[in-house]
Amino acid sequence: MIVTVTLNAALHVAYATGEAAAGDITPISRPGYRAGGRGVTVARVLHSFGHDVLAAGLAGGASGELIIQDLARSGVPTAFTLIRGESRRFFRFSDPNSGGPALRFSEPGPYITTEELGRFAADYRRLLAGAAAVVLCGSLPDGLDSDTYGSLVTYAVEAGVPVILDAGGDELKHAVGHGPDLVVAEAGTSLEGPGDLGATLVRLGAGAAAVAAGGVVSAATAGGEWTARVGVTGAEPGFASARGALVAGLVPGQLLGWSWPDRLRHALALAAGGAGSWTSWTRAPGEADERDGVDLAAYERLLDTVRVEPPARA
Numbered sequence: 001m002i003v004t005v006t007l008n009a010a011l012h013v014a015y016a017t018g019e020a021a022a023g024d025i026t027p028i029s030r031p032g033y034r035a036g037g038r039g040v041t042v043a044r045v046l047h048s049f050g051h052d053v054l055a056a057g058l059a060g061g062a063s064g065e066l067i068i069q070d071l072a073r074s075g076v077p078t079a080f081t082l083i084r085g086e087s088r089r090f091f092r093f094s095d096p097n098s099g100g101p102a103l104r105f106s107e108p109g110p111y112i113t114t115e116e117l118g119r120f121a122a123d124y125r126r127l128l129a130g131a132a133a134v135v136l137c138g139s140l141p142d143g144l145d146s147d148t149y150g151s152l153v154t155y156a157v158e159a160g161v162p163v164i165l166d167a168g169g170d171e172l173k174h175a176v177g178h179g180p181d182l183v184v185a186e187a188g189t190s191l192e193g194p195g196d197l198g199a200t201l202v203r204l205g206a207g208a209a210a211v212a213a214g215g216v217v218s219a220a221t222a223g224g225e226w227t228a229r230v231g232v233t234g235a236e237p238g239f240a241s242a243r244g245a246l247v248a249g250l251v252p253g254q255l256l257g258w259s260w261p262d263r264l265r266h267a268l269a270l271a272a273g274g275a276g277s278w279t280s281w282t283r284a285p286g287e288a289d290e291r292d293g294v295d296l297a298a299y300e301r302l303l304d305t306v307r308v309e310p311p312a313r314a
Contacts, residue, residue, distance in 0.1 A: 002046055002251060003131045005124070005152065006039030006057035008109045008141045009080070011067050014092040028093065035070040036090065038166060039137035041244025045270065046251060047076050048294045054079055056127055058120060058141065060110055061086030079127060081120040085110025088141075109141030117144065124152060128159040133255055136175075137166040137247060146170035153178040164254060165206075166247045177205040182254050184247050187213035198225070210250055210267075212243070217268060219260050224310075228264035230272045231305040246271040261308040269302040270294075 012034040018027040043055040055076050059067050060083035067087060068078050088109045094102035128134065134156050136149055149171050156163040157179050165172070165180040176183060183206040187197055198220030201209035208221040219226045249267025252258070258266075273295065 001052045001054055001130055002133050002135065002255075003054050003056055003079075003127050004039040004043040004046075004135045004137065006037040006055065006138055007112075007120075007144065007148070008139045009035065009037040009040060009057050009059050009064070009067050009087055011063040011070075011087055011089045012036045012092065013089055014094070017093050017095045033066050033070055035067040037138055038244040038247065039135060040067070040071065042135050042137055042166075042248040042251070043071070043076050044074060045245055045248035045294070047074070049252075051252070052132075053077070054127065056080060056124065058083050058110075058112060058116070059087050060084060063087040063089055079123065081116070081123045083110060083112060083116045085112070085141075109139070112141050112143035117148075121151070121155075125155055125159070128156060128161050131156075131159075131161050133162040133164065133251065135164045135166070135247065135251060136180075137244070140171055147174040149175035150178045153180050162254060164247065164251055166243070172201075176201055179205050179207070181207040182250065183209045184243075184250060185209065185211050186243070187211055208254075210246075210264075212246065217246070217264060219264060221260070224260070226260050226264060226308055226310060228261075228268055228306055228308045230268055230302060231307045242271040264308050265303055265306040268306045269299050272302045273298045 014032040014034070016029040018029075037057070039057060040055055043053045046053045053076065055071055056079045059065075059080040064080065064082065064087040068080060071078050088107045090107075091105040092102050093104075134152075136152055140146070140148055146169075149165060149167055153163050153165060153175050162181045164182045164184065165175055166184040167175060168185055172183065172185060183201050185197065185201065198209040198211045198218050201211075202220050202222060208219065210217055210219045216227060216229045219228070246267050249270040250263055253260075253263030253266060
């Protein structure tokens, strides 16, 4: 069983808007709901490929209940630790008749108390007993120290469970020295290029690192380095929205010992469109529901276009 952990799970709420009525009041449809957060997306993608997966983390309030219900409709088992605060929500308002961009709004995450973190830690350690791997993903909600992922990585290492960490900022800095088997990161505004950042993460304690920058992913291990990109113009993945699919694509190869070129081909083909548009944002009511449907034809087509090569060296 692969356990995915989302400490800052989100509920995506989508509305379709209509013409403004008298008094400048704009009517909206009933909402459409979708569970979100990168760990949740990882669980969905792995489940769609037939992997035995369990989505865990923190969830609270009416939003938390809807997150759990939506995952149940998708067939994804859950083991969230319940909190008193309300799980964060993302709102999307779109006018299907205008063709214009959707309006999007987000709430802050809930505050997590020491008692709630303690209950989650106990639940997490119990889940490790039956886990083949654990995937730690995404941002931390308020109230959690930046070294929280470091502690969770340590628990997994002590239990002999491979751990994949998808994080950034201070959370990544504190956790990498605890020995995660694989770190997934984004180069972003770092002064280091993706290849250099990957090598730095390995030097600091990661078993391997996969760093995304633009439409390119660079992988670094103690034994070698690779760079991969999708060779189809217009199909390059935007990793801000497709990062969950990218992480999910790297998990099977980590567990099964695939070669790094094969891992990168699989992950980029999923991130570039093989995992479906549902991995990036919930659709508004009335729009086609591509619930967890992996587009195998797109995946196989993209798989053949991914180019993997050693990084250029000065």
